[in-house]
Each structure stands twice: as structure tokens, then as C-alpha cells.
Amino acid sequence: MIKNGATSLMVRLLLHLPRPAPSPTYRRRHRHLLTLPQLRASPSVPAAASSAAMSTAAAQAVADQKRALRSEVRRALRALSPEQRASEDQAIQNTILNSTWFKESKQICAYISCAQLREVDTSKILAEVLSPNSEHGHAKDLYVPRVEDKNRNMRMLKITSMDDLVKNSMNILEPSSLDGSGNAREEVLSASSPVDLLLLPGQAFDRTGRRLGRGGGYYDTFLMRYQELAKEKGWDQPLLVALSYSVQILEEGIIPVNSTDVPIDALVSSSGIIPISPAALARI
Numbered sequence: 001m002i003k004n005g006a007t008s009l010m011v012r013l014l015l016h017l018p019r020p021a022p023s024p025t026y027r028r029r030h031r032h033l034l035t036l037p038q039l040r041a042s043p044s045v046p047a048a049a050s051s052a053a054m055s056t057a058a059a060q061a062v063a064d065q066k067r068a069l070r071s072e073v074r075r076a077l078r079a080l081s082p083e084q085r086a087s088e089d090q091a092i093q094n095t096i097l098n099s100t101w102f103k104e105s106k107q108i109c110a111y112i113s114c115a116q117l118r119e120v121d122t123s124k125i126l127a128e129v130l131s132p133n134s135e136h137g138h139a140k141d142l143y144v145p146r147v148e149d150k151n152r153n154m155r156m157l158k159i160t161s162m163d164d165l166v167k168n169s170m171n172i173l174e175p176s177s178l179d180g181s182g183n184a185r186e187e188v189l190s191a192s193s194p195v196d197l198l199l200l201p202g203q204a205f206d207r208t209g210r211r212l213g214r215g216g217g218y219y220d221t222f223l224m225r226y227q228e229l230a231k232e233k234g235w236d237q238p239l240l241v242a243l244s245y246s247v248q249i250l251e252e253g254i255i256p257v258n259s260t261d262v263p264i265d266a267l268v269s270s271s272g273i274i275p276i277s278p279a280a281l282a283r284i
């Protein structure tokens with residue numbers, strides 16, 4: 001874990017920069033399925049600040065802090081041995097595959113992991129979701145990301161096989177817009193039933209629900225759109241579960257956030273599940 005204190009000069013510096021606002025952090029966790037080392041209390045963040053209230057300088061400071069933190073985590077990930085990664089990949093995927101909340105989910109959004117980017121492997125989970133049920137075809141629907149442009153537009157398209165994927169310019173597998181018959185793939189924002197579970201990648205996380213992405217704003221924008229749609233339709237919100245190597249779980253208060261950062265509901269690491277939000281505490 002990257003810690004505040006002697007571990008890293010950069011992280012210590014982060015704590016002295018202007019504080020980000022507002023925090024999309026869940027206030028309190030009521031129980032844990034996992035015991036992690038006790039962390040220092042995080043600095044409190046103004047509760048009701050709006051993005052409009054955030055000065056350009058503060059927004060820039062947050063962006064700079066995020067960029068520095070990404071570099072630091074990237075270094076920590078590169079230092080993990082292939083054996084350590086493989087062992088965590090297996091533990092994380094088994095935890096998910098054995099959970100009732102995964103088994104009960106019918107509509108799932110998930111990322112296609114990229115080993116080059118040192119992302120937690122999702123291949124076992126994807127294989128399970130795509131495995132045909134003998135009587136009813138696919139028991140679960142799977143939607144995966146496709147980047148449409150550099151302007152934070154990402155769609156989640158339905159696939160039925162890993163053969164539906166092709167490498168994009170960032171070397172990440174993603175679905176083509178059209179299927180093999182030339183028909184447009186179904187987009188999750190147009191689906192007739194709600195997403196139950198969304199498995200998220202990220203660069204860093206904490207136990208209050210903060211998530212640091214790769215800096216594209218793709219997931220935050222998609223999640224905002226999906227959450228608005230679910231509200232309009234009167235659907236339950238999907239459970240947002242991030243997958244994390246141990247070194248990506250940071251001490252509370254270190255990940256800077258702004259008003260567009262969408263908090264996660266739960267975190268899965270090789271040590272188990274950390275439910276964070278009230279929705280996660282109810283379902284996990």
C-alpha cells in the first residue's frame with residue numbers, strides 16, 4: 001500500500017496542496033468482511049462544495065495531484081512480480097465468481113483487462129459470463145467498453161463471444177460497432193433491463209469509495225449518464241465494484257476528488273471484498 005509518511009515524498013507533498021472538493025466519499029462503513037491494517041484518519045473535506053465553487057487553481061491542483069499519483073501507482077504496479085500478480089488475479093476473480101451478488105446478476109458491464117496496463121485480470125469472469133447455459137443460451141448479458149472519441153464518450157456494447165473483440169489504437173480489446181452480420185450491437189444505455197453489476201478498472205482506490213482512473217474521464221462520464229438513466233426509469237442503480245491489486249489501495253484522503261468523480265460501492269482485492277456504500281452493505 002502507498003502510505004502517507006516516510007514512504008513517499010510525492011504523497012507527502014500531495015497532502016500539503018490545496019484540498020480538493022467536494023468529496024464523493026461515503027461517510028461511514030458499518031461492517032467489514034475484511035480486516036486491513038488500521039489507516040490514519042483522512043483529512044475532512046468540505047461536504048457541500050459544488051464544482052462551480054471550485055476555483056480554476058484548485059481544479060488544476062486536483063488534476064496535477066491525480067497525474068502525480070497515477071505515476072506513483074504505475075511504478076508500484078510495474079514492481080509487482082508476475083507471480084504476485086497472477087496470485088492476486090486468481091484470488092480476486094475467485095472471490096467474485098463465488099459471490100452471490102455476481103451469481104445473481106443478469107446484466108453485467110465489465111472491462112476487458114489489459115495486462116500491459118497492469119490491470120486486474122478479468123478473463124475468468126468474462127469466460128464465465130459468456131459461457132452458455134445449456135437450456136437458455138447465455139444466462140447473463142455482457143456489455144463491454146468501446147471508446148468513441150477523445151471527448152470522454154465511451155459506450156458499453158453487448159458481446160456474446162470474445163471473438164467479438166478487436167484491438168483498438170490503445171492496444172485494448174474492444175467490440176466493433178457492428179456485429180458479424182452487420183447489425184449494430186446493443187448499447188447498454190438502450191437496453192430494456194437494468195444493469196445489476198458494473199466491474200470497474202482503475203489506477204487507485206481507497207476504502208471510502210474514491211477511485212482514480214486513467215485520466216480520460218470515460219468511466220465517470222458513462223457512470224453519470226447511466227445513473228441518470230436508471231433514475232429516470234426508476235431502476236435500482238447498478239452495484240459499482242472495482243478490482244484492485246493490494247498496491248492500488250491507498251490510505252484514506254490521498255486520492256484527490258472533484259465533483260465529477262463517481263464513488264464506487266465496493267472494492268475487491270486479493271484479501272476479499274470491502275463493501276463501502278449502503279447499497280453494497282445491503283447486497284454484499
Ligand SMILES: Nc1nc2c(c(=O)[nH]1)N(C=O)[C@@H](CNc1ccc(C(=O)N[C@@H](CCC(=O)O)C(=O)O)cc1)CN2
Nearest residue numbers: 111112113114119145147154170172201214216218219
Ligand atoms: N481495460 C480497459 N478498458 C478501457 C479503459 C480502461 O481503463 N481499461 N478505459 C478507461 O478509461 C477506457 C479507455 N481509456 C484509456 C485511457 C488511457 C489508456 C492508457 O493507455 N493510458 C496510459 C497513459 C497514457 C498517457 O498518460 O499518455 C497508462 O495508463 O499507462 C488506456 C485506455 C475504455 N476501455
Ligand SMILES: Nc1ncnc2c1ncn2[C@@H]1O[C@H](COP(=O)(O)OP(=O)(O)OP(=O)(O)O)[C@@H](O)[C@H]1O
Nearest residue numbers: 066212213214215216217218219220221224260261
Ligand atoms: N461527467 C463529467 N462531465 C464533464 N467532465 C467530466 C465528467 N467526468 C469527468 N470529466 C472530466 O474528465 C477529465 C478527466 O477526469 P478524471 O481525471 O477524474 O478521470 P478519471 O477518473 O481518471 O478517468 P475515468 O473516469 O475514465 O476512469 C477531467 O477534466 C474531468 O473534469
